[in-house]
Amino acid sequence: MKLGAKQENTSALVEELNRVSAENKKLTEMLTMMCENYNSLRNQLAEYMNKNPVEKELSPSKKRKSESSNNNSNNIITTNGNSESSSTDEESCKKPREEEPIKAKVWKTCVRTEATDTSLIVKDGYQWRKYGQKVTRDNPSPRAYFKCSFAPSCPVKKKVQRSVDDQSILVATYEGEHNHPQPSQMEATSGQNRGMALSSVPCSTNSISSSVGPNITLDFTKPKSGNDNTKSAKPARTESPDVRKFLVDQMASSLTKDPNFTAALAAAISGRIYQQKSS
DNA sequence: CGCTTTTGACCAGCGC
């Protein structure tokens, strides 16, 4: 008696598992589609921005203000086709104030590193000098402050801190704009910095940041760069299955943080369960 | 020796 009931239960569970797997696959496909649409839209935007450059005044105004303006950066700009959302929560978890004036060109990048790597180094092709480190209240990990040391007159600053959610992700916040070419490009590719020519990123995203501060996610730990042509604002569509999987994962994590999406998902799942029960 | 990093002190903005 018990055995039969158990077997029935198991088969039901297996069936349920299969159904969930199928649904998961479907959702993954949807995410991939969304991602492709997003990329094409972004490319269109980049082209549009290239044709219609927006002049934006860079003024290193009051520190707190520029920081808070960063809170508006809820959209994600990706390079190398990777996206990251979990790491942007550090500040976006605070309710973004509406109609906040944008005062400085600020953008973020999220870099996945080895979790054991304790150094707060984000290799982006520029030379940085560390001038401070602080432990902030909202994050137990220390935040490092860097200035661009390649040109003494370069006003660009960078803050690097580990993500609260994922210790393997470094969140680098850039402020300002480089007034000099990228050192790694001048030195004609030292190898390690290749494929991460970020210099074009600020140019392509700053215009966007005039409305909202974009987040840029890079995964420098994956050696599959191969895109020496990242100079272009358009990412080369040469994503390997690994990259695509990572991308999908990140999209998924992004969506799961969206209350609307989770609500819709919950409704869909509960609807299916209810459907099964009633049948 | 010169450059970079570390780290405690200091300053300024913000909220109460």
Add this chain to the structure above:
DNA sequence: GCGCTGGTCAAAAGCG
């Protein structure tokens, strides 16, 4: 006004 906090400074230490 006061305390908290983030950002910066600058002296000391470390490193090549």
